[in-house]
Amino acid sequence: MSAQDNKWKLLVIADDTPEFKKVLRLASLRAAKISGTIVMLRVIQPGDFQHWMSVQDIMVEEAREEAQEMLDKFSEEIFKLSGLTAETVIRIGNVSDVITEYVQEDQDIHMLVLGANVDGDPGPIVKAFREELLNVLHMPVLVVPGNMTDEEIDKFI
Secondary structure (H helix, E strand, O other): OOOHHHOOEEEEEOOOOOOHHHHHHHHHHHHHHOOOEEEEEEEEOHHHOOOOHHHHHHHHHHHHHHHHHHHHHHHHHHHHHHOOOOEEEEEEOOHHHHHHHHHHHOOOEEEEEEEEOOOOOOOHHHHHHHHHHHHHOOOOEEEEEOOOOHHHHHHHO
16 A cells, blocks of 8 residues: 555535635645645535436536536645645535445545534534434544634644
8 A cells, every 4th residue: 555545635525605715725734734635525416406317417417517617626726725636526415425425435534624604504514414424424523614714724724
């Protein structure tokens, strides 16, 4: 097994929330500091595709293309922040199920980094952890408050 196979991976769930930018910064800087890597997982909800099969196929392909564009943009940001090249993964399914399945597949994932909205509802992924995922996943989960400043994140690292 090579040293590359042994790298710690930080998993981030890529979304379009404002707090994800904070997650991206913290995870990128942390991974660089520990000589780790980042895996960005984008989950496409299956409920969006309840049409005829041919229309569904087109919608799935469009959603994948859109997700890849998003991940490419975030990958550029990770590289600017840390010099790291992120792994990108796109899956279709229920967010909790997809996270659980992916972590079971990739045994090098050592930490999950999530963002939380601090103005009321923390977000569906953070809620899923409170309600079900902590019972299934046995790894540290770092929740980054969406109101952290870049300076606060930099001090944390």
